[in-house]
Amino acid sequence: MTEFTTSHDGTRIAYDKVGSGPALVLVDGAMCYRDFGPCRSAAEHLSSHFTVYFYDRRGRGESGDTRPYAPEREYEDLAAVIAATGETPFVLGYSSGGGLVLQAAASGVPMRKLASYEAPYIGQKPGVPDYQKTLDALIADDDRAGALSFFMVKMVGGPAFLPLMMRLMPKVFRQLKAVAHTLPNDARVMGDFEVPTATLATITVPALIMGGSKAKPDMAAAVAGVAAAVPGAVHKTLAGQTHQVKDEAIAPELIAFFD
Numbered sequence: 001m002t003e004f005t006t007s008h009d010g011t012r013i014a015y016d017k018v019g020s021g022p023a024l025v026l027v028d029g030a031m032c033y034r035d036f037g038p039c040r041s042a043a044e045h046l047s048s049h050f051t052v053y054f055y056d057r058r059g060r061g062e063s064g065d066t067r068p069y070a071p072e073r074e075y076e077d078l079a080a081v082i083a084a085t086g087e088t089p090f091v092l093g094y095s096s097g098g099g100l101v102l103q104a105a106a107s108g109v110p111m112r113k114l115a116s117y118e119a120p121y122i123g124q125k126p127g128v129p130d131y132q133k134t135l136d137a138l139i140a141d142d143d144r145a146g147a148l149s150f151f152m153v154k155m156v157g158g159p160a161f162l163p164l165m166m167r168l169m170p171k172v173f174r175q176l177k178a179v180a181h182t183l184p185n186d187a188r189v190m191g192d193f194e195v196p197t198a199t200l201a202t203i204t205v206p207a208l209i210m211g212g213s214k215a216k217p218d219m220a221a222a223v224a225g226v227a228a229a230v231p232g233a234v235h236k237t238l239a240g241q242t243h244q245v246k247d248e249a250i251a252p253e254l255i256a257f258f259d
Helices: 039-046 071-085 096-106 131-140 144-155 162-167 170-190 217-229 247-258
Strands: 003-006 012-019 023-027 051-055 090-094 113-117 207-212 234-238
Touching (some): 012 039, 012 071, 039 247, 051 071, 096 113, 131 144, 234 247
Parallel strands (some): 113 207
C-alpha cells in the first residue's frame, strides 16, 4: 500500500515498504520509479533481511513535482523517506540514483551505510551537444520522445534504432514518456558527469561501491574513481553483470556488507 511523506519544501513523496528487519532505502536512477525499474523486484528479493523502502523520486509516479528543481531538493526528499523509516537506514542507489545517494551522504543526510551501483560519472561524450542544455531545451518544447531518444542514444550510447523499438512497445513507451521530463533532473544530479572527488571525500559513512564485470571501460573507470574518492570504500565487481544488474547478483553483496 502506498504511503506518503513530506519533503522539506512541502513536496509529497510516495513510497512503499516491504519485509522485516533493519531499514534499507532504495533509490532509482533515470526514468525509473516504483512501478517501472529495478526497485520493486530488488525490494522483494531483499525483504527477508530488511524492511525495504522504495519511493517515487519527485516528478515521477505518485510523488509531487514542486519547482524550481535543484539536486538539493532530492537530497531532502531522500532525507524525508529516511525519516519515515524511524531509524538511520542503509541506503542503496542505482545508476544516477547512486550519484544522488553519494552526494546526499556528502551533504549530511543520515545513513547507516550506503551502497552505489554504477553511478555514471563517465564524462560527456565528445561531439555530443551539452547534455543539460539539450535536455532542458527538448523538455521546454515538450518533446519527450526527443528527450528519450537523446538520452538513450547520445548519452547512454544505445543503438540508433532503440527509440523505434521503444515505440513498438506502446506500454513501455508510455511509461518512459511519463517521466521523460525528469531526465534534466538526473543530468543536474550528475553535474558534468565527472567523479566529484572533493565532494565524495567528505563522506563519513561506510560505503560499498559496485560495478559489473561487463561494464564498458568508461563505466568501470567511473566506479573505480568513486571507490578511490570515498574514504575507506569497499570496491566490488559483480561477475557477469551489466548496468542492469540482476537481483541475484547484487543481493548477497548487500546482505554481507549491510549485516
